[in-house]
Structures are given as structure tokens and as C-alpha cells.
Amino acid sequence: MMRKNQKNNILIAILIGVSFLLILSSQPVDAEEFLPNQNFLIGKVADNQGSPVIDADVTLLDQGGNSISEALTQSNGIFTLPMPNVFSNDLTVKIERHHFEELLVVVDNSDQQLLQAGNTVSIEDQVMVRVINIGFWVATGIFIVVLALIATGKLHTTLSALIGASLIYLVSYIGRPFLEDIYIFNFERSLQYIDWNVIFLVMGMMIVIAIVEHTGIFQWMAFFAYRTSRGKMWLLLPILMLFTGIASAFLDNVTTMLLMTPMTVQIAIALGISPLALLIPEVMASNVIGVSTLVGTPTNILIGSFGNISFNDFLSNLTPGVLVSFIGLTIYSWFIYRNNLKKAHKPTPVLMEKLAERGKITQPENLKKVGWVGLGMIVLFVIGESIHLLPAVTALMGATALLVWIKPNIEEMIEAVDWTTLVFFMSLFIVVGGIQEVGLISFIAENIGNFVGDSLVLSMLAVIWVSAFLSMAIANIPFTAAMLPVIGYLTATVPGAESKVLFFCLSVGAAMGGNGTLIGASANMVMAGIAEAAGYKISYADFFKKGFPAVLITVSIGTVWLFIKFVL
Amino acid sequence: MAGIVCAIRGGPYSRPTIEKSISLSIEKGQKIFFLYIVNLEFLSNALHANIQIMEEELREMGEFILLLATESAKAKNVTAEGVIRKGKVIEEIVAQCKEVDADYILLGKPQMGQSGNVLNIGTMDAFADRIEEASGAKVVYVEGNDAEESKK
Structure with missing residues (x-):
């Protein structure tokens, strides 16, 4: 059996190696090979x-x-x-x-x-000229089946995507000898559709998050919000929403909600109010503020990699609009929950003592190290574009630095990397690659292109609001992955869209639209599951009643901001 | 040792069950074991959920919910203890009843149209039979809204 230190060194060596390879691959290559005397x-x-x-x-x-x-x-x-x-x-x-x-x-x-x-x-x-054959319909059908399986939750999200990818291989390899036109693509071709920048960025951030979540920072933040507000609900609500949103912008919103929800439930119970009055605004803030950074939402990671949009681009182009949307969301949240929140009373000393005990930083030394490395990562994310440093490399280097400095248990770190999520992304890329390969994406892009014509305004409105409404009904990660080539086409053909504004429209629509329904974002489902475990169930209809107006408010503000920024 | 097992999840539907267990404890002079079960099945389809961390968090949340319940009991001079178990709800309730040799097991009665409860109107009788057979404990269902007792 390998010793712990050896395993640590192997993992770190792998991470350094991958970082190095990604750095090499991110350098522009301009050399061409010529053979003498050959025409x-x-x-x-x-x-x-x-x-x-x-x-x-x-x-x-x-x-x-x-x-x-x-x-x-x-x-x-x-x-x-x-x-x-x-x-x-x-x-x-x-x-x-x-x-x-x-x-x-x-x-x-x-x-x-x-x-x-x-x-x-x-x-x-x-x-x-493209041909629409049986392969086109089979790939389209497989994509729809995957979306349906994810939406209904009948199977694990990863298994749904994996089934889709396997079906594509099945028809391409086994079906082809019987029916030539059923062929979609081969294994080698399918790998070209996998965006490895996304995979490694997600993996690197997972390692960072795994270290952060052990420090107790999330629980401390929730309790700090309570202490700062001194029991004033009009103050507690926005502080909790802001903390959750900021954490989501730099980590990921599922992890943030996983760790903020139990502590928020305890604070709410201690105050004698329904936890849902804090949790629903929190998760909505998480989905809204996450839009402002490249790593804030899984959809932004996809958009950033495909559209070559840097961390800076997201920050500078979206943050002001996101902040105004957040203010709108906070006012709306207070308005709908004010009666419940006003019922809050002072917690009993026993409950207060328990809350204070939970709200302590558990690993202060590690948190300091995470803070320094996190700061370094933000600097690299910000300056990365100017030195051709991909965000995936920064994430891997940050993860490596933390592993070297903190030396956590390697078994725990390997377990903390959610391989099922990585397999989900890879399988999803293959399934979306399938519909790209057979021409469905081109077909959709062409029709949307015909509909919007040369109008940038119409394009923006269509992308933002179609994304927002569809993200309520279907999981926004596969939706975004499928929309990216369409947005790429519109960016190349619609005059004025070369600023990449349509990618930002997709980012705003897909992430903020997720607030409309319980299934609109993974963070919503996680929050609802924990709340139910504490005896506070929220139904799909109840969430929709609260979430849909929030989508209208935040996406409208986002739309106005994008017009101010890119059109006026 | 005999006692009363009161399975709770927290929230408004558990309050009548807690109240009923306290009054039953006063009547029978038995200790209450408030039971919270950590069940992570809702995370089975979620991406990027650190199960180990989540188990710890739900345990902490369960402890808090149990603390509320035991405080309510103490306020009425009733001896109570909070117990956290992890696993499938029905199996863990049966195991807890056996462990403390419970005389009574109090459960919130599922409401018509209420989803999310581990029991439903159709399965509650069968479940009661199973517990009584396995542990000898008497099952008491407590109405969610008005705490109206509904003994099998």
C-alpha cells in the first residue's frame, strides 16, 4: 500500500503536469510545416x-x-x-x-x-450542404431523452447524460452496419467536442472548494450575518443574501447552498420564523450574483470557455447589472416575506449558545492559507487573459498550492472531487456534440438568425428571455451547452454582436431564469431537500409563485443593463 | 428500559407530535426519546454534493431540532433525550424502538395531499403493524394540524 505522502506527491505531480500541459496548449502556435519541392x-x-x-x-x-x-x-x-x-x-x-x-x-x-x-x-x-437523415433524428431524440431524464429526476443527472452518450456510440457502431445513415460520429470525433478547459476548471475548483468547506467559513458567515444584524430582520435578510451571493460568485452555488442552508435553518428556527423566508431569497441571490464571475455558475464556465470570455470580461460587463438586480431581488424578497420575518423573536439562551458554537471557524490556520491562495487565484484570473493563462490552469495551480501548503488527507481530497460531475460534463459534451454533428444546432441557429435578421436588439431580447424561460423548464447546463454554438453563429452574423454581448445575454438569462422553478437550478433542489429534512417543505408550485416574479424583476434589470452597456 | 419514541423532522408538522409525546410522558411517567433521522436520499441525484460534509451538517441541524424538542419537554419537567440516527427512516424507527424497548412510538399522521412524508395514508396501517410486531411498541399517530390523537 502506498504511503499517504507518496499519494499526496503523486496527485500534486499530476496537477502540476496537467497545469504545465494546459499552459503549453494555451500559447499561440504560428509555426507551419513546409516540405521542400512539393506543390x-x-x-x-x-x-x-x-x-x-x-x-x-x-x-x-x-x-x-x-x-x-x-x-x-x-x-x-x-x-x-x-x-x-x-x-x-x-x-x-x-x-x-x-x-x-x-x-x-x-x-x-x-x-x-x-x-x-x-x-x-x-x-x-x-x-x-447538410442532409437531414435518420442519424439527425436519432441524435435529436437522444438529446431530448437526456433532457427529459434530467428534468424528471428519474435517474441521476450523470447517468442520464452517460446513457445519452452511450446511445450515440451504440447507434454509430452497432447500428451503422445495418443502416449507414444512422451513423452520428465515432469515438475519436466525439472527444473533439469535450471542452477540457471546462473539465479541468471544474476539477480544480472542486479541490479548492473541498478544502474551503472544511474550514467552517460558511457557518461562520451565516452566524456573523445574524450577529451583525442584531436580530433586525430587515438587515439580516440582505446580509445573508449578499454573503451567499458573494460566496457563490467565487465558489459554486450548489456547495454554497449545501453549507449555508443547515445553518440558516437553525438561525430561522431559533428566531421562530419559517426558514423558507430566508432560504428562498438566499438561493435566488446565489443564482443572481453568481452571474458576475466566470466561475460563479456552471453555465458561465461553459460560456467563458466557448466564447473565450475572460474573468475580467464577466466582472466588468455584468457586475453593475447584477448588483442592481440583486437590489431589486432584495426589495422583492422583503416585500413577500416581511410579515413572516416580522414575527421573529429573540432566541433562547440555550439555542443562542448552540448557534454560537456552530458559527465558529473550525480550521483558522487553513482558512488563512485558503485566503492567500484564493487572493492569488483571483489576481491570476484577472490578469490571466493578458498572459494567455487559461482559467483552468489558474484553478489547477490554486488547487495544487493548497494541497502543497495544507497537506490535507489525500483520500478525502480524491473523494471530494466529484467525479460524477466531471463525467456528467464529458457525457453532456458528447450528447450536445451529437446534435451539433448532425446539424440540429446549425438548423436552430439558421432559423433564429432568420428570425432576428440583422437586429442586435431583437437578438439580445430573444437570447435573454428565451434562455430565461427555457431554464425554468429544463436544466440550464445542457441547455446552455446546446445554445453555445447557436450564440457563436449569431455573434458572427448579427452586426454589433461581435462584442460578445449575446454570450452575456445567455449568461444572464440561463442563470437568473433558474430562479423561476425548483428544477431551474441544482442549488434550488439542494436547498429544498435540506429544508424538507428540517420539516419545511416547499412545493414546485410554491417555489414558482415566489420565483417567477423574481425572474421577471432580475432579468428585466439585467436586460436594461445590457442595453445600456452594449447598445446605447 | 421502557420509553416513548417520538420521531420528528422539525417544522410545524412536528409540533403537535412533540406536544403529544410530552403529555403522554406525563401520563405514563416514561422518558421520551426524540428521534431525528439523517437521510441523504434527496442528494442522490444532485451534482457536486459532498456527502460526508452534508451528513455532518444534517446531524448538526438535527441536533438543533432535537434541542428545541428536549427544551420543550424540560419546560414541563419531562425527562427527554435527543437521538440521531442515520439511514432509511422506517428501518431506523424500528431499530430505535427495539433499542429502548419502547412502549409507544409517536409519529406525525400524514395529511391528505401532503407529499414528502415517508408514510402515506395507504401505508400507515401496515407500518404500524410492522413496528408493533417487531418491537411491541404501540403506535400513536398524531394529527398534523390539531394534534388530534388517532390511535390505531
Whole structure:
């Protein structure tokens, strides 16, 4: 059996290694390879939305239809066919790709003469047309099934996504020999859809959170809020909401609610009020304030990585709007719960003593270390963009620093990394990749593009409010993952959207919309589960009654802010 | 040792059950064992839930709820003890009854249309039979709103 120190060192070495690899991968690469005395036929292939078609088989055919050169299109859609030493005229380029119609391009005479003379020739850009076949419908069906399984909670979220990914492989590998068109993609292709920046950022933050949650900071914050308010409910409510929101912005909102809820329940019971009068505003604040940072919500992590939006971009573009939304949410929360909150009485000495005991920092030394490392991480998140440092690298370096400095029990740390969440993200990327591969995302993007036309205002309104309403009905992580390529398309085609404003619209809509229903955000479900364990059940209907107006208020304020920031 | 086991979750529905257990204790002169069960099943579908931390947190929350109940009993000079168990609710209630050789087990009676209770109208009789058979304790269901006793 390995000793504890050896295991610690191995984990730390792995984290350092991964950080190093991510740093290398984040450096811009501009070197190209050239072979001497070799000429090429070069071209670029895109779909009808202008997105590059990757991994298309490109074959150069001679007069007799024989293959004389082959290549694959690269990530930018470009293919480079090496020319043989001797070839006849009447050349044709054949381009094939699953889910697209086959394309035959005749190389014109002048280009053929240049090629014969040993020159490299670039033919005009080619557009491939998508085909809707059985594979399209199967991938779409699988995606809908996954969404339904997650929404109903019949299966674990991770298992739902894993089933989706496995079904895609099943039809692609087992179904293909029987029905060619059912093919979606192979394993190698599916891996290209996994956003490893997201996976490593989530993993790094999990390790940081696992260390933070043992320090007792969340319980201390809740009790500090009570002490600071001196029993005044109009003060306790906003302080608790603000603390929860700030913690959610830098950690994750599920963990924050997991740890804030039990202590809040105890404070509320001691005060003789319903815990729901504090918990529902808290979780809504968590979902709203989390929008202001890259790591505040899982949806922002996805958006930031896909849209190449930095920690700074989120802070500077969203924080003012988020703060005004928070003020609106606080006023609304006081308004709906004021009668309940006004019933609060002074806790008995016994209960007060128990609360004070719970509200202590349990690991002060570790908390200091976490504070320093956390500060360093925030600095790196902020300056990261200017030195090509990916947020995932910062998270991994922060996690490594904490492991080296605090030396926690490695078994506990490995258990604390929620591998099921990481598997969920990977499986989800594959399922969403499936609908991207078969063209569903392109189809949706094209139709939304046709609907909004060239209007940035209409695009913003559509993205914010459609995201907000859909996030109430379906889990916002898979929804956001599916919407990202659509937003990417709109960003490239709608005039004025190059500021990435539509990504911010998606961030606001998807996260704040989660307040509308109990299933809208994972943090809502966790809070409700703990409250029920304390005898305070909240039904879907009750949550909707409180949450829906909150969505209207906060998303409206968010919309106005985005217009002020990006349009006016 | 004989006693009264009073299973509670906290919240308004548990208050009548606590009150009833106190009055029964005064009547029978028996100690009350307020029972809170930590059940983490609601986290089974949640992403990123640290089960170990959550168990500790729910234990602490349970202790607080039990403290409230035992304080209520002490105020009426009734001897009471808070007990926390972890596991499936029904199994743990049966185990606690056996452990203290309980004469009575008090439970909140599920309300019509009330979801989330481990029992429902259809299963409460069967559950009562099971406990009585396993432990010999008499099951007393207490109405949620008016604390009206409903003995089997």
C-alpha cells in the first residue's frame, strides 16, 4: 500500500503536469510545416453558415476517377492535397463528410496548368450542404431523452447524460452496419467536442472548494450575518443574501447552498420564523450574483470557455447589472416575506449558545492559507487573459498550492472531487456534440438568425428571455451547452454582436431564469431537500409563485443593463 | 428500559407530535426519546454534493431540532433525550424502538395531499403493524394540524 505522502506527491505531480500541459496548449502556435519541392492543391470547406467543416475526406481524382491524393480538412476547414510528381489533366476534387451531401469540384484548366508547372494552387472556398437523415433524428431524440431524464429526476443527472452518450456510440457502431445513415460520429470525433478547459476548471475548483468547506467559513458567515444584524430582520435578510451571493460568485452555488442552508435553518428556527423566508431569497441571490464571475455558475464556465470570455470580461460587463438586480431581488424578497420575518423573536439562551458554537471557524490556520491562495487565484484570473493563462490552469495551480501548503488527507481530497460531475460534463459534451454533428444546432441557429435578421436588439431580447424561460423548464447546463454554438453563429452574423454581448445575454438569462422553478437550478433542489429534512417543505408550485416574479424583476434589470452597456 | 419514541423532522408538522409525546410522558411517567433521522436520499441525484460534509451538517441541524424538542419537554419537567440516527427512516424507527424497548412510538399522521412524508395514508396501517410486531411498541399517530390523537 502506498504511503499517504507518496499519494499526496503523486496527485500534486499530476496537477502540476496537467497545469504545465494546459499552459503549453494555451500559447499561440504560428509555426507551419513546409516540405521542400512539393506543390499542393489547397482549399477551404465550410457549411452553409460559414462554419468550417472539419475532418471531411478530400480526394483528388484523375481523369479515370482514380484517387491520386488524399487529405482531411483541418479545424479551420482547410485541406492541403499534396500533388504527385506526374498526373494527367481533368482533375476533380471529391469532398465527403457524414451528414453532408457529397461535393465534386472540377479543377479549372488554368489551375491545372499552374499545378503541372509545380506551383501551389488555392481553389475557391467550397460550401457543403447538410442532409437531414435518420442519424439527425436519432441524435435529436437522444438529446431530448437526456433532457427529459434530467428534468424528471428519474435517474441521476450523470447517468442520464452517460446513457445519452452511450446511445450515440451504440447507434454509430452497432447500428451503422445495418443502416449507414444512422451513423452520428465515432469515438475519436466525439472527444473533439469535450471542452477540457471546462473539465479541468471544474476539477480544480472542486479541490479548492473541498478544502474551503472544511474550514467552517460558511457557518461562520451565516452566524456573523445574524450577529451583525442584531436580530433586525430587515438587515439580516440582505446580509445573508449578499454573503451567499458573494460566496457563490467565487465558489459554486450548489456547495454554497449545501453549507449555508443547515445553518440558516437553525438561525430561522431559533428566531421562530419559517426558514423558507430566508432560504428562498438566499438561493435566488446565489443564482443572481453568481452571474458576475466566470466561475460563479456552471453555465458561465461553459460560456467563458466557448466564447473565450475572460474573468475580467464577466466582472466588468455584468457586475453593475447584477448588483442592481440583486437590489431589486432584495426589495422583492422583503416585500413577500416581511410579515413572516416580522414575527421573529429573540432566541433562547440555550439555542443562542448552540448557534454560537456552530458559527465558529473550525480550521483558522487553513482558512488563512485558503485566503492567500484564493487572493492569488483571483489576481491570476484577472490578469490571466493578458498572459494567455487559461482559467483552468489558474484553478489547477490554486488547487495544487493548497494541497502543497495544507497537506490535507489525500483520500478525502480524491473523494471530494466529484467525479460524477466531471463525467456528467464529458457525457453532456458528447450528447450536445451529437446534435451539433448532425446539424440540429446549425438548423436552430439558421432559423433564429432568420428570425432576428440583422437586429442586435431583437437578438439580445430573444437570447435573454428565451434562455430565461427555457431554464425554468429544463436544466440550464445542457441547455446552455446546446445554445453555445447557436450564440457563436449569431455573434458572427448579427452586426454589433461581435462584442460578445449575446454570450452575456445567455449568461444572464440561463442563470437568473433558474430562479423561476425548483428544477431551474441544482442549488434550488439542494436547498429544498435540506429544508424538507428540517420539516419545511416547499412545493414546485410554491417555489414558482415566489420565483417567477423574481425572474421577471432580475432579468428585466439585467436586460436594461445590457442595453445600456452594449447598445446605447 | 421502557420509553416513548417520538420521531420528528422539525417544522410545524412536528409540533403537535412533540406536544403529544410530552403529555403522554406525563401520563405514563416514561422518558421520551426524540428521534431525528439523517437521510441523504434527496442528494442522490444532485451534482457536486459532498456527502460526508452534508451528513455532518444534517446531524448538526438535527441536533438543533432535537434541542428545541428536549427544551420543550424540560419546560414541563419531562425527562427527554435527543437521538440521531442515520439511514432509511422506517428501518431506523424500528431499530430505535427495539433499542429502548419502547412502549409507544409517536409519529406525525400524514395529511391528505401532503407529499414528502415517508408514510402515506395507504401505508400507515401496515407500518404500524410492522413496528408493533417487531418491537411491541404501540403506535400513536398524531394529527398534523390539531394534534388530534388517532390511535390505531
